[in-house]
Amino acid sequence: MHLTPALKEAYSKEHLTAREAQVKAEWIAWGPIVFQVSRLMKKFGILEMLRNSKNGMKEAEIAKEARISGYAAKVLLEASLSIGTVLIDPETDRYTLSKTGWCFLTDPAVNVNAEFCHDVNYEGWFHLEESLKEGRPAGLEHFGPWSTVYEGLSQLPPQVQKSWFGFDHFYSDSSFQQALELVLANKPKTLLDVGGNTGRWALQCVAFDKDVKVTIVDLPQQLEMMRRETAGKPGADRIDGYKMNLLDASQSFPTDKYYDIIWMSQFLDCFGEDEIVSIVSRAAKIMDDNSRLYIMETLWDRQRFETAAFCLTMTSLYFTAMANGNSKMYHSDDLKRLVETAGLEIETIHDDLGYGHSIMVCKKS
Numbered sequence: 001m002h003l004t005p006a007l008k009e010a011y012s013k014e015h016l017t018a019r020e021a022q023v024k025a026e027w028i029a030w031g032p033i034v035f036q037v038s039r040l041m042k043k044f045g046i047l048e049m050l051r052n053s054k055n056g057m058k059e060a061e062i063a064k065e066a067r068i069s070g071y072a073a074k075v076l077l078e079a080s081l082s083i084g085t086v087l088i089d090p091e092t093d094r095y096t097l098s099k100t101g102w103c104f105l106t107d108p109a110v111n112v113n114a115e116f117c118h119d120v121n122y123e124g125w126f127h128l129e130e131s132l133k134e135g136r137p138a139g140l141e142h143f144g145p146w147s148t149v150y151e152g153l154s155q156l157p158p159q160v161q162k163s164w165f166g167f168d169h170f171y172s173d174s175s176f177q178q179a180l181e182l183v184l185a186n187k188p189k190t191l192l193d194v195g196g197n198t199g200r201w202a203l204q205c206v207a208f209d210k211d212v213k214v215t216i217v218d219l220p221q222q223l224e225m226m227r228r229e230t231a232g233k234p235g236a237d238r239i240d241g242y243k244m245n246l247l248d249a250s251q252s253f254p255t256d257k258y259y260d261i262i263w264m265s266q267f268l269d270c271f272g273e274d275e276i277v278s279i280v281s282r283a284a285k286i287m288d289d290n291s292r293l294y295i296m297e298t299l300w301d302r303q304r305f306e307t308a309a310f311c312l313t314m315t316s317l318y319f320t321a322m323a324n325g326n327s328k329m330y331h332s333d334d335l336k337r338l339v340e341t342a343g344l345e346i347e348t349i350h351d352d353l354g355y356g357h358s359i360m361v362c363k364k365s
């Protein structure tokens with residue numbers, strides 16, 4: 001199995017003492033409440049007031065400023081001492097923010113992940129067992145009757161939508177600039193953006209290159225959102241939409257024109273293995289020796305940092321319980337095998353874009 005050096009070191013040996021292992025096991029046991037307490041410490045403004053306080057704050061002051069009862073402040077603060085997001089001075093009983101509390105409050109990736117975990121996944125993950133056994137996103141039921149989250153994306157409650165798009169955009173936005181330079185380097189005339197969503201990438205393409213034309217392939221509901229989002233923006237007249245449900249194997253990619261580049265960003269992770277083979281095989285049908293398929297994914301085995309791989313292997317369970325029941329954040333060996341089964345070969349892989357994307361450049365084999 002391919003693993004970066006950091007992951008090889010972390011995953012192939014036991015690193016913890018027995019005592020540390022027992023502590024970690026307790027963290028797992030209490031994981032849900034560790035999360036909820038920390039989330040509320042932030043939501044109630046307690047972490048922020050501690051960061052802003054000069055000499056720390058007493059429990060009663062915190063309760064007053066957060067407008068919660070003394071009891072509520074006490075249970076949250078005491079749990080937070082154990083979690084490690086706050087510290088206390090036993091001489092003065094004043095609370096201050098710890099380094100972990102500071103990261104939880106201010107780190108943008110942590111914030112996006114926490115909101116995604118709470119708003120999109122928290123209740124649904126209770127149904128992970130059914131999802132795993134039945135191969136369907138059993139946790140999606142409390143949002144609506146759809147078989148995948150993508151069908152319901154435009155109808156999710158506003159806060160859920162905000163966190164879903166916040167998560168999606170946070171990661172892809174971080175890589176788009178580097179990706180644009182790579183993908184548009186040879187001045188392609190036409191680009192097919194498969195799963196182009198609200199048109200963020202397409203808008204950046206048409207701004208980057210004043211000649212390139214982009215066609216976005218997506219579900220009809222998403223194309224409507226895309227049209228609203230791109231309307232009146234510079235270059236929007238060079239962005240087209242093409243409705244397609246990629247899960248329907250009888251539907252083909254557009255053949256109205258020749259596409260120099262087919263672009264799939266954070267897209268194939270929305271599909272199971274057989275579906276990926278079907279989608280990439282259909283893409284191969286509209287390619288010739290000069291066209292290239294660029295697949296941008298966060299491949300967990302190619303991460304330089306263990307924390308990044310941790311976030312990705314955890315994200316896989318969003319796909320299991322909420323998104324579709326059969327997809328995940330892929331390992332590069334698996335994605336390579338699927339692309340090759342579909343009749344393409346990998347020309348190069350570019351790693352370490354943005355927060356940990358890789359781009360697989362594929363051509364006809």
Ligand SMILES: C[S@@+](CC[C@H](N)C(=O)[O-])C[C@H]1O[C@@H](n2cnc3c(N)ncnc32)[C@H](O)[C@@H]1O
Binds near residue numbers: 222
């Ligand atoms: C995770 S988003 C990626 C969005 C964008 N490419 C990015 O990098 O941020 C996946 C996209 O695939 C689309 N999608 C999912 N299932 C689809 C299907 N069956 N047919 C067509 N598009 C689909 C979704 O609507 C969504 O726009």
